[in-house]
Amino acid sequence: GAVVSQHPSRVICKSGTSVKIECRSLDFQATTMFWYRQFPKQSLMLMATSNEGSKATYEQGVEKDKFLINHASLTLSTLTVTSAHPEDSSFYICSALRDRGSNEQFFGPGTRLTVL
């Protein structure tokens, strides 16, 4: 199989704090991972593409200094929401590409972030 995990599954934090979310490919190596955000009843919106060993590519309108992405190994990418505010409360989902030639993405279970 191709399993992707995320940690934590839920996090509640105070406004102004930073939160780190981990995305791991458990049984395969992923050179490319993607980070999405999903608001209630809305679609998944791509935030950034994370490539192992290089800088992430951010989508238009996503602040790279606010959403720090690190893809330090072939099985781990992290998303850090810095100085979180209530409007950052959302469902954050990562996905990973298992094979370079394939475009099938395997998704993690998501992380629910609530900023008070």
Next chain:
Amino acid sequence: SQKIEQNSEALNIQEGKTATLTCNYTNYSPAYLQWYRQDPGRGPVFLLLIRENEKEKRKERLKVTFDTTLKQSLFHITASQPADSATYLCALLARGGKLIFGQGTELSVKP
């Protein structure tokens, strides 16, 4: 501008009937289209992929069609079951391997 649209209204059907969900897109020429299932509070789960040169694809009770002239894909679940209740998302492949998702259609199958 590029758009992907799915039925925004929830679809309610009776168990045993066929559910049909629609995905329309504009200003894209995707090489392929994917369908995912998403349960509340969970990440999407891949169901089917259909390529631009394929008209139809089947997997067990699932069937997907892809009409590049109409710029539309239809997703069918035959002999639907309450366990099929979920939100179904279509997604197109954009440049750089990025997936662009529709907003999803919520399906509710009543026993």
